[in-house]
Amino acid sequence: MNYFEIKNADDILTINDSESCLYLKYRINLKNLPIHDRRVESNSEYLYKGDGIGYINSYNGGYAAAVYIPIRLRKPDEYYAYALSSNTPLKHVRLTEIRNQRHPDRMGRWTNYIQVTFACDSVEDIRKIADSIEIYVYSSRMPKTGTSGLEVFDKYGVPIYNSNLPTLRIAQIIRKTFNGDTLLSKADYEMGTVKFQGIKKPGMCYVYPILDIHTPTGAYVTHYVNWNGDSVTIDTDYKGEVGAPLAPHSVKTTQILIGELDGTENVPSTDEMEI
Incomplete structure (x- = not known):
């Protein structure tokens, strides 16, 4: 039972005393991060320590x-969510959390990472793009600030909202499901460009699931996301014949969450590559 609720002008619940908001804990920039050719420098220690692109x-x-930011400071009962912004267009961009056993200080043990990947036309573009990217890390572990403003606590006295801290705000959901058990035409899978509506400072929060269809005969359909600043363009990579039966594990939905980052400007930006 909720004893405290706040709804917006559209009658959508935004705060209650049972569900925690996520607050902006880190704002990370990639400026001046060294760039390495992975085929020349076979030792990937720099990559998994967060010391390079x-x-x-x-x-x-x-x-x-690709950029990997090690997650080593997160508490056992803490959860992260992420957003990415860039004033430079990004091709085939991906923001996700992964894990592996390749951290040089933790070989053979699992380490989680934020992984950011993108495609470009030249090495010079990598520097330009990386310098324009900011990564926003939101935490479920809401702190007490002890200052003026509104604080909401759950029944255990744990803070779940603080008006002094920027919180994660999902402003637009782009989603499409492609039903059927056989391969459609390429045109049927096209989503094209989707413009953002009423968002002052957009950020790409989450891209999951993402279309990934395969057939036993080797056909496939995959979506890739391009970031344009005021919109996203979904590319379709397609090979196969219409009517081929789909593999049971095929992912038939693409979903992209777009966040509102307006109001985060006062959170200091850092180049520390460990969270």
Whole structure:
């Protein structure tokens, strides 16, 4: 039972005393992070310590770049959510949390990471793009500030909202499901460009699930997300024949969450690559 609720002008619940908001804990920039050719520098220690951007030549003649930010400061009962912003267009961008056993200080033990990947046309573009990216890390572990404003606590006395701290705000959901058990035409999977509506400072929060369809005969359909600043364009990579039966594990939905980052400007930006 909720004893405290706040709804917005559209009658949508925004705060109650049972569910925790996520507050902006880190705002990370990638400026001046070293860039490494992964085929020349086979030792990937720098990559998994968060000390650099690794890139390789991709199959289409361009470049694929990756950044890993180790998650080593998160508490056992703490959860993170992420957003990404850039004033430079991003091609085939991905923001997710992964884990592996390659951290040089923790070989053989699992370490979680924020992983950011994107594609570009030249090595020079990697520097330009990286310097424009900011990553926003939101935490479920809401602190007490002891200052003026509104604080909401759950029944255990744990803070779940603080008006002095920027919280994660989902402003737009882009979602489409492609039903059916056989392969459709490429045109049927196209989503094109989706403009953002009424968002002052957009950020890409979450892209999951993402269309990933396969057939036993080798056909496939995959979506890739391009960030344009005021919109996203979803590319469709397609190969196969219409009517082929789909593999049971195929993912038939693409969903992109767009956040409102307006009001986060006063949170200091850091280049510390460990969270």
